[in-house]
Structures are given as C-alpha cells and as structure tokens.
Amino acid sequence: MHAGEDNPLASEETAASVVQSVVLHVDDDMSSLIMAEGTLEDAGFAVVHASNGREALDRYQEHQPDFVIMDAEMPVMDGFEAIRRIRQLPGGEHVPILMTTGLDDLDSITRAYDEGATDFVTKPVNFFILPHRVQYMLRSKVTADELRASQEKLDKAQRIAKMGNWEWDIESGALNFSHGFLLAIPAAESAPPSTWSECLHLLAEPERSMFEQAALRAVRKPDRLSIELSPSGGTAGQKPRTIVLEGEPQLDANGKCTHLMGTVQDVTEHREAQAQIHNLAYFDITTGLPNRARLLQLLGAAVQRADQNNSKFAVLFVDLDHFKQVNDTLGHDAGDLLLQMVSERITDVLRSSDLLTRGSEENTETHTIARLGGDEFVVLLDAIRRPEDSARVAQRLAGVIREPFHLDDNEVSISSTIGISVFPADGTDSATLLKHADVAMYHAKERGRDGYQFYSRGIHERALQRFSLEKDLKRAIGHGELDLVFQPKVEIATGRISGCEALVRWLHPERGPVSPCEFIPLAEDTGLILPLGQWVLARACRQMQQWHQLGDIGFGIAVNCSAVQFTRGDMEKELDTALKDSGLAPHLLEVELTESLLMHDINAGIASLQRMKALGVKVSIDDFGAGFSSLSYLKRLPADKLKIDQCFVKDLDSDAGDKAIVVAVTKLSHDLGLTVVAEGVETREQFGALRELACDEAQGYLISKPLAADALIAWVREQGQDDDPRWLADAA
Ligand code: C2E
Ligand code: MG
Ligand code: MG
Numbered sequence: 001m002h003a004g005e006d007n008p009l010a011s012e013e014t015a016a017s018v019v020q021s022v023v024l025h026v027d028d029d030m031s032s033l034i035m036a037e038g039t040l041e042d043a044g045f046a047v048v049h050a051s052n053g054r055e056a057l058d059r060y061q062e063h064q065p066d067f068v069i070m071d072a073e074m075p076v077m078d079g080f081e082a083i084r085r086i087r088q089l090p091g092g093e094h095v096p097i098l099m100t101t102g103l104d105d106l107d108s109i110t111r112a113y114d115e116g117a118t119d120f121v122t123k124p125v126n127f128f129i130l131p132h133r134v135q136y137m138l139r140s141k142v143t144a145d146e147l148r149a150s151q152e153k154l155d156k157a158q159r160i161a162k163m164g165n166w167e168w169d170i171e172s173g174a175l176n177f178s179h180g181f182l183l184a185i186p187a188a189e190s191a192p193p194s195t196w197s198e199c200l201h202l203l204a205e206p207e208r209s210m211f212e213q214a215a216l217r218a219v220r221k222p223d224r225l226s227i228e229l230s231p232s233g234g235t236a237g238q239k240p241r242t243i244v245l246e247g248e249p250q251l252d253a254n255g256k257c258t259h260l261m262g263t264v265q266d267v268t269e270h271r272e273a274q275a276q277i278h279n280l281a282y283f284d285i286t287t288g289l290p291n292r293a294r295l296l297q298l299l300g301a302a303v304q305r306a307d308q309n310n311s312k313f314a315v316l317f318v319d320l321d322h323f324k325q326v327n328d329t330l331g332h333d334a335g336d337l338l339l340q341m342v343s344e345r346i347t348d349v350l351r352s353s354d355l356l357t358r359g360s361e362e363n364t365e366t367h368t369i370a371r372l373g374g375d376e377f378v379v380l381l382d383a384i385r386r387p388e389d390s391a392r393v394a395q396r397l398a399g400v401i402r403e404p405f406h407l408d409d410n411e412v413s414i415s416s417t418i419g420i421s422v423f424p425a426d427g428t429d430s431a432t433l434l435k436h437a438d439v440a441m442y443h444a445k446e447r448g449r450d451g452y453q454f455y456s457r458g459i460h461e462r463a464l465q466r467f468s469l470e471k472d473l474k475r476a477i478g479h480g481e482l483d484l485v486f487q488p489k490v491e492i493a494t495g496r497i498s499g500c501e502a503l504v505r506w507l508h509p510e511r512g513p514v515s516p517c518e519f520i521p522l523a524e525d526t527g528l529i530l531p532l533g534q535w536v537l538a539r540a541c542r543q544m545q546q547w548h549q550l551g552d553i554g555f556g557i558a559v560n561c562s563a564v565q566f567t568r569g570d571m572e573k574e575l576d577t578a579l580k581d582s583g584l585a586p587h588l589l590e591v592e593l594t595e596s597l598l599m600h601d602i603n604a605g606i607a608s609l610q611r612m613k614a615l616g617v618k619v620s621i622d623d624f625g626a627g628f629s630s631l632s633y634l635k636r637l638p639a640d641k642l643k644i645d646q647c648f649v650k651d652l653d654s655d656a657g658d659k660a661i662v663v664a665v666t667k668l669s670h671d672l673g674l675t676v677v678a679e680g681v682e683t684r685e686q687f688g689a690l691r692e693l694a695c696d697e698a699q700g701y702l703i704s705k706p707l708a709a710d711a712l713i714a715w716v717r718e719q720g721q722d723d724d725p726r727w728l729a730d731a732a
Helices: 030-042 053-063 079-088 106-115 130-160 179-183 196-202 207-220 268-282 292-309 323-330 332-357 389-402 430-446 457-478 516-526 529-549 563-568 571-582 595-600 602-614 646-650 656-671 684-692 709-718 726-731
Strands: 022-026 046-050 067-071 097-101 119-122 163-169 175-177 225-229 243-251 257-266 312-320 367-373 376-384 405-407 410-412 416-423 451-454 482-491 497-508 512-514 556-560 589-594 618-624 641-644 675-678 697-699
Touching: 022 030, 022 053, 030 046, 030 130, 046 053, 053 067, 053 079, 067 079, 067 130, 079 097, 079 106, 097 106, 097 130, 106 119, 119 130, 130 163, 130 179, 163 179, 175 179, 175 196, 179 257, 196 207, 207 225, 207 243, 207 257, 268 292, 292 312, 292 367, 292 376, 292 416, 292 430, 312 389, 312 430, 323 332, 323 410, 332 367, 332 376, 332 389, 332 405, 332 410, 376 389, 389 416, 389 451, 389 457, 416 430, 430 451, 451 457, 457 497, 457 516, 457 529, 482 529, 482 709, 497 516, 497 529, 497 697, 512 516, 516 529, 529 556, 529 563, 529 571, 529 589, 556 618, 563 571, 563 589, 571 589, 571 602, 595 618, 602 618, 641 656, 646 656, 646 684, 656 675
Parallel strands: 022 046, 022 067, 067 097, 097 119, 416 451, 497 556, 556 589, 589 618, 618 641, 641 675, 675 697
Antiparallel strands: 163 175, 163 257, 225 243, 243 257, 312 376, 312 416, 367 376, 405 410, 482 497, 482 697, 497 512
16 A cells, blocks of 8 residues: 555655565464554555564565564574574664563563564554554664764774764763774774773873873862873884873862863874875985084074083084085085085084083083085084084094095095084074174184184184194103102191192193193194093102102102093003002002092992002092082092082181182091191181191192292201291291
8 A cells, every 4th residue: 555645644755665564463362463563564665574583584684674573482483583583684684673572571661672672562453553653663664774874984984084082971980982992902893891990001101191190180179181191002013193082071070070071182193194295394415414403403502502511512514625626526415425425424523522621520422413505514512611622523524525525537626614603602592603603604714714713813713722722742752851849748747747738730841831721732632632641650759769869758659630531441450560560569659539530430439449549549639629529429539539619718717608618628538537728828817727627738829839849848847846937937
C-alpha cells in the first residue's frame, strides 16, 4: 500500500522519506504480523515479514530495511541472537531496532539493550500507535546519522589540522577524546585509555608530570591550561613531535571545576617553519653565520652586558681584499666556497684564541662572527681586558686568511683589511660601533690593504707599542736584560729579617726600567711567562744558595709564580730542577701564588699545591683580599703563609673597615696555622698597628725597598744582631 492522502503521518513526511521506508517485522505470531502490516502500510511504510531470527537475517540482507521490529522469543533463532547478528552486518550497525517483549520480562529488556536494540515495546503491542513510534524512531535516527556524519567530518578536519579534543570528567575520572588526542600519547594508539589515570600512565616522564601538574593547577585555580609536550613512544625512528595541549575548566554553579575540556595540536611543522623563517631572517645562507640583523641584536646584547659588568669589547670589521676578482675569474660558486672557507678559518682562530686566554684570567671570552654580505665579516670580541688585545686577534685573523685556499684545482691567495672599534671608547651603541669599525677599515685600506686599524688613534698606538714591547721582551729573556731585586721581610715582634722576596726587573736598552706590572701581564698573554718564570726561579735559587753558603744567612727566598705557569707549565718539575741545579735546600724556597689563580679551579689548585709541598717547598698566598677572596676556602688550601694585600695596609690606621678585615684575616689565619704577612708597609704607624693586631711579618718601603743582590747582603749585615735592628732605629 502507498502513502494515502488521508494518512495523518503523510503530511509530516520529509523529502528524504519520499522514497518509501522499509520496515522488517519479525514475529512467529502470524496475527501480530498481519495486524501491524495494515497500520504500517497505511502510514506509508513498505513492510517485509520474517517469522524467526534466521529468516530475519536473510530478509535483512535482501531488503536492507530502514527499520526492524523484532520479537524476543521465537523458534530457530531468537530475537536477541538476531539483533546481535544484524548489528554485525554491513549497514546493520545503526539501523533502529524495536524489540517487542513481554510486559513483566525486565531481564529481556536489559538483554535487548545489551545486544543492541534501540528501544523496546511491551506486548500486547498497540498497533495504532506503532507507526508513530516507528516514525519518531526513524527521525531520531536521522538526527543520530547527522550527528555521526558531523562527528566524522570533525574527525577528518581534526586529522587534517593534526589536532584533537579531550574532556576529563573530574568526579568520575572518565576521559573522552577524539582520535587526534592520541597525538599527545602515541603509546596509546593500540590501547586507548578510558580514564584520566590510565592516560597519565601511558605518558613517559617528564611529559607525565608536566601534563598532570598543569591539569591539576588548571582545576584548582581554576585557570586555562597550556603546555607543550614532546611525547616519546611513537613509531620507531620517527622524530619527536611538538604537541601543544590546551584546556579550559568547566565550572558548576558554585564555581567549582567539574570538567576540563581541551584540545591537542601537533605543531611540529609549524615550529620547524618558524625556525626556518628565523634562520632565513637572521642567518646568512652561504656561510650559516649570523647576518646583519642578527649581528645588531647580538651587539645590542653585548652593549648591555658590558654596561652592566663595566667591561670592554671590540668589533672587528673584516673585509677581504680584491674578493671581486675571485668571483669574476673563477665564478660565483668558487666565490661562495671561498667565503665558507674564510668563515671556517675565522671560527677556528677565535676558538683557539679562547683557549689561549683562558687559564690566565678568570674572564671567559665569547665571540661572535657574522657576515654582513659580500666579502664583509664582523667579529665581536667579548670581554677583552685591554682594547689593544684585540689587535692580536686581528693579526691572527689576517694571518690565517692570507694562507692560500684550494678551490677545486685552483690555489687562491687573498688578504684582508680589518677595522676595529672598541666599546665604550669608540661608541656606546651597536650602530655607532659598527660604523666606526667600518670607518677604521676604510682608513686601513687607504694606507694600503692587508692590515688592521683601530678607530681611535690612541688605542692604535698603544697596540703598536705592545707589539714592539712583546718583540723586545722575547729578546730580553735571552739577552741578559732581566735582573732580580730582593726585598726583605721582617718579623714584626723583633724587627729581624725573616726572609726576602725576589722581584724581576727589566732594564730596556732604550726605554730604561720597565715595571713588572706592565710586562708580566704581556708575558702571560703571549706565553713568554714560561721561559721568564723559569729564568726567575733558577736565578733566585742560585742566588739564595750562594748567600746560604756564606754561613751567616739563615732566611729563605720567595719567588712569584704566575697563574699561567701554574696552569700551563709543569711547576713541580721546574721547582725540582731549579732546586737540584742550585743545590738549595727546599725549605728555603717559597712560592707566592695569587688567590685568583687558586679560585679558578680549586680542586686542581689544591692537588697541585700538595705536590709542591711534597717537594719540601713553602707556599704563600699573595695579594690576599685583592681578588674575589673567600675566607671559607682558606681552610682547604695547603698553604703556609698569607700575604695581606697592600690596599688593606695602606689606610690601616685611618680606615676602620680595612682594620676589621686585617683583624679577621689574621685571626682566621692563625686559627688555621698560617703565618700572616703584611705587604706595602710604608709608615711606622702602619707597623705599630700591625704589631697590635698580632700580624706576624711585614714587608715594605719602611723596612727597605727591593735591593740588588749585593745591596741586600750589605743591608742585612747593617742590621746587627740585637733586638733593635738598624732599619727600626732609622725609621724612628
Ligand atoms: P707582589 O708580588 O705583590 O710584589 C710586591 C710589590 O709591591 C713589588 O712591586 C714591590 O716593589 C712593591 N712594594 C713593596 N713594598 C712596597 C711599599 O711599601 N709600597 C708600595 N707602594 N709598593 C711596595 P713590583 O716589584 O713592581 O712587582 C709588582 C708585581 O709584579 C708583584 O707584586 C708580582 O705580582 C709581579 N712580579 C714581580 N716579579 C715577578 C716575577 O718574577 N714573576 C712573576 N710571575 N711576577 C712578578
Ligand atoms: Mg709577591
Ligand atoms: Mg703581593
């Protein structure tokens, strides 16, 4: 029968149901089938019958019905079994199935739902209402189909967008999510979690704690959640992904968080693209070095740092001479290759100059190289001690660039010209520093290529002087221009001589005497301190042994030792050699080391001191208090003496702070069994104050200036044997 005009349901028909819906009615009771058929057909449905479960399956496959009415109890195959099977058939998953059961049969109703029935109706069935029931159930199926379709679309869209959503029911602990959520827990692909705690267990550390803590924070506050994870456990060999997890708390009427709902998104490609864009914007493609934009940022940061630390840095503008010729004759590929090789050589030079300076001072230099484009490079030398120091780096850069390059089969030689500006002398902002380095480079080009030039004439001259001094010092060590003077130290209680310190002097043939304060740092920078130190040690030991052989000289000699000797040379061996060669008894030799050196690597320092002491040599800490002293490490040092720096002695009688320091250092040193020596004692008042403070020994102009060897012996003899030495009487 077709949908009649008098059919009340016909007017509600949607366009979709113009095609007649087919109802499969399964019942072993023939009268039921016939009764239902009439009303269903009147309502516009086409009806197919089956009298048991097995037949129902056949009919189902034959007609693909839109609706199934299924009796529970039937011969051959009952309704429950039939429903289960229909659900497994293609298209059977979502077809609405109405089960008819006995009124009092609650178990059947539950079972019906378990097997997959959509709804039930109790027998006897009201056949007039049945078509309405079918109609409404069909409608809700349409809605469910639409929902499913839209969920599928959402899933698909989420898959394309590499994202997913999730919802955590805080009370029950249940976790619902779309497939995309598994991006955040790849380990769960095979066994998706259904609760929050299962989900957490599938995450590895540190992702688990991160996610858990962020979520708990969001629930407690309540607040938005946003974290980034790199979950492991995906397909083997797959590179780690970057997943952004976001969530928002859902609150009840009391403002309490009941659910956390959120999204996950795989942003790996996005981040990679960002990094690539950053690279393109800030790095030079040919050499991989920072470009101008990045350099300006780095310069800005260097300015800030230097401002804060009150330090200096240099900007070296390096320009390759006649680079254009290489491009013109060998082509751009060869030109690019050359630029890459230059950038590698510059990098190597900076790395090795780092190694050279390290160990001599606590400054750790960090350098930056950038390419401005064309044949221009810029080197940022961070934390230099003196502006002139950068000239040495410039010379080394020019040196390595000058060495021939092999480009395929061609040997190419080029030179470079370097302009240098220094912060803060030549500018206090990045643009000015860069401009002035460029200007200096142009001056250097004008003077003939292949050279370097400081922007400031003063610095340039100082750099040149330093180089000539370095050359002269090299010569001085081998040509007898160095000498030692000796300064006595006395016991404060008696005023009697207790030892002397050997101090190096350089008599420059043209410049006259050069202060060790000037040439010792230079010798340290250039490594000349090693032969120089060796010479001082040998000479001091020989001198002391000579005096000792006179018979009436009972004191020992102290020799200064530089940090560079200590860290880069073999101090124990040198000491041993000097002692053996001279025949001096080890207890008459004392080594003075500055504290900054020991602070550099305290454990290595202690080990080395112990080895020195094993030779029988004494050790004293020089200039104590001038550097970054830490009283706490004193007790670990195997030293015999501590020399308080001159700066504390200078205002001892007028500055309460200095006095307090001397008191504290003396007290602590005595507790630790160290002898305390005051340096730079110039006045009787200072001497008197030191005596009151129970300081042990004193050294300074009040007692005597450093003296030549003969003069020292004469001075010692003048002092006499009594408790009122000559110098003390003279000083009165
Ligand atoms: P230092 O080891 O602390 O030596 C003491 C310095 O103070 C010496 O300066 C000395 O002449 C000076 N001095 C002594 N008494 C007084 C005084 O009453 N008032 C003032 N104002 N100064 C006084 P010098 O000889 O110029 O040496 C300076 C520094 O050079 C030394 O300081 C030491 O660190 C270094 N030095 C000297 N000779 C050598 C050496 O052979 N090897 C090494 N590595 N360093 C040396
Ligand atoms: Mg000294
Ligand atoms: Mg000193």
